[in-house]
Amino acid sequence: MGETSSSSMMPSSSPNLAHQLHVKLTSSNYLLWKTQFMPMIFACGLNQHIDGTTQIPTQFLDDTNTKSNPAYIVWLCEDQIVLSWIVASVSESILPQLVEATTAHAAWDKLVATYASGSRPYIRELKSQLHTLRHDNVSIESYVLKAKGIADKLATPAKIHQ
Structure with a gap:
């Protein structure tokens, strides 16, 4: 064969x-x-x-x-x-x-x-986004949703992302 x-x-x-x-x-x-x-x-x-x-x-x-x-x-x-x-x-x-x-x-x-959530660079990036978040010309609803999205990412355990 x-x-x-x-x-x-x-x-x-x-x-x-x-x-x-x-x-x-x-x-x-x-x-x-x-x-x-x-x-x-x-x-x-x-x-x-x-x-x-x-x-x-x-x-x-x-x-x-x-x-x-x-x-x-x-x-x-x-x-x-x-x-x-x-x-x-x-x-x-x-x-x-x-x-x-x-x-x-x-x-x-x-x-x-x-x-992935839990890595230092990722957490630094999210904190920076939260710190520099501005209302500018978006609705208050959009502003709050964006802030909540960033806060939720900070609160999500690392094992979910891996």
Whole structure:
């Protein structure tokens, strides 16, 4: 029986989900961004690339590093697809934080550590938004809703966001 080629195990095409992400991650909308991003990852069956529940297959099948592991090639392809979705779904100001992330899990961990509720930069950002909030030309209802939204984000436990 012939050897299975790794190309037959590769995903034939990956959905381009970037156009479905109407909200790009900024320093102040992590929960909203995560709410739209996670269902897409789960629907594609690729959540293990961000939650770390699957061990990365070995790159080679033997100790001589001459025979590539088809499972690794599939994992790498899927992981790079998820990484590309993450990169495509963040604002330009967030992108520099992901430059050195070579896996989807590494990129995800950086975003969670920086923007999930409970992280110091996130809390500082929210406090700054609350401190600089102005009534200006918006209705009092809009002003109060915005203030309440910021206060609610400050009060939300970190584990909900991770």
